[in-house]
Amino acid sequence: MAQRETLSRPPGPRGHWLTGNTREYEADRIGFLRRCHREYGDVFSFDEQTVFVIDPNLTHEVLVRTGDDFVTELAPFDMRRDLDQAAAQATAWMCARRTAWPGLGRSAAAASDGRTVEILDAVMADNADRPVDVLPVMRAFTARAIAEYCFGADCAGVPGLLHEIIRATQPFTDSSYEFPAWLPIPRHRQFFRAYRRLIDALTALVRQRRASGARTPRNDLLGFLLDADPAMPDETVASTLHSILMGGHGVPAAALTSIVWELARRPRLAGDLRDEADRPTGGGAPSSAASLPLAEAVVRETLRLTPPAWLMTRTAGAATTLGDWSLGPGDDVLLNPYLIHRDPRWWQRPDEFDPARWSDGQQAPGPAYLPFGAGPRVCLGSALAMRQLTLATSRLAQRFTVTSPNAATVVPEFVGRLAPAGLRASFLARSG
Numbered sequence: 001m002a003q004r005e006t007l008s009r010p011p012g013p014r015g016h017w018l019t020g021n022t023r024e025y026e027a028d029r030i031g032f033l034r035r036c037h038r039e040y041g042d043v044f045s046f047d048e049q050t051v052f053v054i055d056p057n058l059t060h061e062v063l064v065r066t067g068d069d070f071v072t073e074l075a076p077f078d079m080r081r082d083l084d085q086a087a088a089q090a091t092a093w094m095c096a097r098r099t100a101w102p103g104l105g106r107s108a109a110a111a112s113d114g115r116t117v118e119i120l121d122a123v124m125a126d127n128a129d130r131p132v133d134v135l136p137v138m139r140a141f142t143a144r145a146i147a148e149y150c151f152g153a154d155c156a157g158v159p160g161l162l163h164e165i166i167r168a169t170q171p172f173t174d175s176s177y178e179f180p181a182w183l184p185i186p187r188h189r190q191f192f193r194a195y196r197r198l199i200d201a202l203t204a205l206v207r208q209r210r211a212s213g214a215r216t217p218r219n220d221l222l223g224f225l226l227d228a229d230p231a232m233p234d235e236t237v238a239s240t241l242h243s244i245l246m247g248g249h250g251v252p253a254a255a256l257t258s259i260v261w262e263l264a265r266r267p268r269l270a271g272d273l274r275d276e277a278d279r280p281t282g283g284g285a286p287s288s289a290a291s292l293p294l295a296e297a298v299v300r301e302t303l304r305l306t307p308p309a310w311l312m313t314r315t316a317g318a319a320t321t322l323g324d325w326s327l328g329p330g331d332d333v334l335l336n337p338y339l340i341h342r343d344p345r346w347w348q349r350p351d352e353f354d355p356a357r358w359s360d361g362q363q364a365p366g367p368a369y370l371p372f373g374a375g376p377r378v379c380l381g382s383a384l385a386m387r388q389l390t391l392a393t394s395r396l397a398q399r400f401t402v403t404s405p406n407a408a409t410v411v412p413e414f415v416g417r418l419a420p421a422g423l424r425a426s427f428l429a430r431s432g
């Protein structure tokens with residue numbers, strides 16, 4: 001008891017009397033966080049309700065305590081902070097998540113290797129031999145790949161709806177200023193319209209599939225879910241697939257853009273990847289991710305240096321403690337894989353891109369590597385993502401010489417998903 005009474009709020013910068021630290025943070029997010037980390041240590045307050053945690057063990061503790069003491073990010077743009085509603089939604093989601101898990105596991109993911117390469121080839125055929133903005137091209141690939149993984153040949157309209165929702169979400173991810181969701185401002189209306197259109201389309205696909213019955217069993221995630229839990233209501237199937245579609249295209253596209261950035265700056269690495277892909281064990285045309293250890297190491301290292309989910313949020317459900325600190329109900333805890341992945345206490349030469357640290361199946365140092373999160377809400381698509389990204393890295397290096405006019409000057413953007421936004425590149429088809 002005596003010890004509890006000594007617990008207090010973590011220290012942190014006071015900031016401007018009216019705007020707090022938001023302006024300084026907005027001007028240079030990572031610079032601001034690095035400064036605070038240096039001055040206040042591994043746990044610091046951003047404002048009265050927001051705490052940043054940079055310590056890997058405490059980060060894991062928060063992630064593991066999700067569902068008990070912490071809830072995940074509340075519904076988009078919901079400022080009512082209804083913690084009971086968030087807890088009820090989380091219980092429903094965890095049930096659907098358990099059902100979907102095997103459908104996204106290693107062996108299920110491996111079955112889609114061939115189609116992953118075909119979809120990438122088709123997207124690149126439209127974008128090769130001329131300068132392109134890399135992020136939208138990678139999004140075109142990941143949106144088609146995840147839509148087809150979920151709905152097979154029925155997925156036709158889904159990628160377009162995913163692009164629409166990315167556009168509608170942009171204004172929110174670009175800024176940390178929030179407005180109440182009920183405010184009828186254009187960006188809220190646009191977002192809810194796009195969200196509704198996507199959910200309606202997914203629900204219609206689920207209903208059509210059920211109506212077609214067992215006569216046409218399909219080898220996709222929708223078929224898997226209907227098989228695994230025939231009593232799952234249509235709306236639950238649709239919202240589960242919605243979460244998977246949302247997680248499964250924007251973040252991997254950001255990761256692939258960072259991988260292209262590395263390829264454009266490292267012709268020798270691209271050559272090594274090409275050799276690996278061309279080796280007979282690589283199969284010439286890579287149809288399996290299992291035999292591509294260098295490509296996999298490049299993916300792991302890129303996710304270390306440029307983790308697309310660079311910031312994760314949890315909210316304390318009630319008054320609680322974290323390490324030596326106290327938190328109040330509704331306090332947000334922000335977790336930062338980017339700074340952990342570049343901390344010299346856990347990584348040698350932390351800012352250096354070195355895939356060799358992952359060679360021969362070498363593992364990360366303890367809890368200091370978490371591109372896919374951890375705990376009960378760890379990424380549901382990590383096995384699929386690793387396979388898709390490994391194959392795509394190998395295939396891009398094998399088929400194209402990647403050059404970029406701005407790879408040397410572009411910088412990663414710390415808004416929404418971390419990626420070298422604005423990266424342009426030409427994918428020049430290799431002969432032979």
Ligand code: HEM
Binds near residue numbers: 243245371377378381
């Ligand atoms: C490079 C690729 C990816 C990265 C780095 C990544 C990263 C993450 C991270 C860090 C989280 C946890 C967020 C948190 O705890 O707040 C997460 C959650 C999630 N991811 Fe991924 N992800 C990737 C690809 C995918 C793919 C391909 C899918 C779909 C097949 C997917 C589906 C999901 C879902 C549904 C969640 C929410 C899980 C839950 O809340 O229970 N992700 N992802």
